[in-house]
Amino acid sequence: MSDNLDPISQAIRIQTPRTAQGEHSTPLYLTSSFCFDDADAMRAAFAEESDDNIYSRFSNPTVDEFTKKMVMLEGAEAGFSTASGMAAVVGSIMALLKNGDHLIVSSSIFGNTNTFIKKYMPNFGITYTMVQAGDESAWEAAVQPNTKMVYLETPTNPQVEVLDLEWIGKFTKKHNLILNVDNCFATPILQKPIDFGADLVIHSATKWIDGQGRVLGGVVVGRADLIREIYLFCRVTGPSLSPFNAWVLSKSLETLDVRMERHCANALKVAQTLENHPQVLSVRYPYLPSHPQYAIAKKQMTAGGGVFCFEIKGGVEAGRKFLNALNMLSVTANLGDTRSICSHPASTTHSKLTEDERLAVGITPGLIRVSTGLEKVDDIIADILQALEKAV
Numbered sequence: 236m237s238d239n240l241d242p243i244s245q246a247i248r249i250q251t252p253r254t255a256q257g258e259h260s261t262p263l264y265l266t267s268s269f270c271f272d273d274a275d276a277m278r279a280a281f282a283e284e285s286d287d288n289i290y291s292r293f294s295n296p297t298v299d300e301f302t303k304k305m306v307m308l309e310g311a312e313a314g315f316s317t318a319s320g321m322a323a324v325v326g327s328i329m330a331l332l333k334n335g336d337h338l339i340v341s342s343s344i345f346g347n348t349n350t351f352i353k354k355y356m357p358n359f360g361i362t363y364t365m366v367q368a369g370d371e372s373a374w375e376a377a378v379q380p381n382t383k384m385v386y387l388e389t390p391t392n393p394q395v396e397v398l399d400l401e402w403i404g405k406f407t408k409k410h411n412l413i414l415n416v417d418n419c420f421a422t423p424i425l426q427k428p429i430d431f432g433a434d435l436v437i438h439s440a441t442k443w444i445d446g447q448g449r450v451l452g453g454v455v456v457g458r459a460d461l462i463r464e465i466y467l468f469c470r471v472t473g474p475s476l477s478p479f480n481a482w483v484l485s486k487s488l489e490t491l492d493v494r495m496e497r498h499c500a501n502a503l504k505v506a507q508t509l510e511n512h513p514q515v516l517s518v519r520y521p522y523l524p525s526h527p528q529y530a531i532a533k534k535q536m537t538a539g540g541g542v543f544c545f546e547i548k549g550g551v552e553a554g555r556k557f558l559n560a561l562n563m564l565s566v567t568a569n570l571g572d573t574r575s576i577c578s579h580p581a582s583t584t585h586s587k588l589t590e591d592e593r594l595a596v597g598i599t600p601g602l603i604r605v606s607t608g609l610e611k612v613d614d615i616i617a618d619i620l621q622a623l624e625k626a627v
Contacts, residue, residue, distance in 0.1 A: 320439020322474035323453030330468030334360030388417035404432025442571030498541030570606035
């Protein structure tokens with residue numbers, strides 16, 4: 236295959252070498268282990284003198300195909316795929332930080348990532364400082380002699396804040412820090428953090444990468460030397476991606492570009508519709524001019540993504556009434572599906588945080604997160620509007 240192809244075309248055409256059967260669609264390698272012709276070939280594989288597969292916890296042709304596609308789409312050097320997005324988060328941090336190291340992390344992150352960093356990471360002697368997304372002086376003040384990594388997501392979950400990757404890339408290079416970016420909300424179709432200096436990029440492939448709410452998966456891509464350490468850590472600890480899930484995710488990448496185009500168009504139209512609704516206090520979507528980081532979003536993203544959030548009048552009770560009144564939109568904790576989804580972060584994904592912690596990162600009692608699906612946009616709007624009327 237020609238290297239001159241556009242990355243979108245490569246995501247469609249990259250494929251595990253065909254077998255003697257001449258299959259057009261890539262085969263699924265459902266095997267836990269792989270055989271060798273003789274003892275020396277097995278010895279060479281374990282000594283890493285060959286690229287032969289040994290065991291599917293280490294590597295698998297189906298998983299490798301998905302990983303190669305993600306590496307190519309993100310413009311990375313190497314990658315490793317994991318069983319879930321949280322496995323990618325934990326692996327990308329724990330493989331590279333040790334007892335005595337310090338992590339700088341954006342305060343606006345996914346609820347389970349927040350819990351891992353605050354509750355479990357200190358058990359291994361790793362300290363952290365959480366910093367408000369746009370406070371550049373606070374980022375500078377957070378640097379310590381033992382700081383090794385900066386971790387962030389942009390746009391953030393669930394309030395879709397946009398961090399300036401250009402500034403953060405320069406900041407991490409100045410202080411010789413590893414920049415680890417969760418690119419789940421944007422996908423490599425809309426944003427490429429490596430272009431701005433990221434050393435690692437992670438995804439919950441469960442979301443837009445799959446796109447149909449079918450399987451769990453995660454992936455970390457980036458610098459080859461860092462990925463090598465992540466691979467070794469995950470090879471020992473075991474959070475590897477199953478071949479079946481990898482097969483589903485690899486096929487899903489073939490439609491990611493066209494799906495994201497529709498997701499983004501629908502999200503923008505719905506967000507614009509809600510901006511002046513009497514029951515809505517505010518709407519946040521990166522490609523709305525009213526978004527605080529609109530200029531940054533336009534600089535580093537090609538579109539605004541499929542997620543937006545809005546604040547409904549009436550707080551928690553109104554939020555629950557709204558969810559209960561929906562007819563078409565799904566009430567579930569996932570996002571990045573063909574089907575539009577609504578959730579109430581304060582009582583679900585971020586419920587483990589204290590009220591003060593939630594408010595500090597913009598998660599108010601009436602905040603509703605919408606993952607915009609592929610339905611006809613007028614149907615999405617109609618369902619949201621009728622539910623708003625019943626939430627009064």
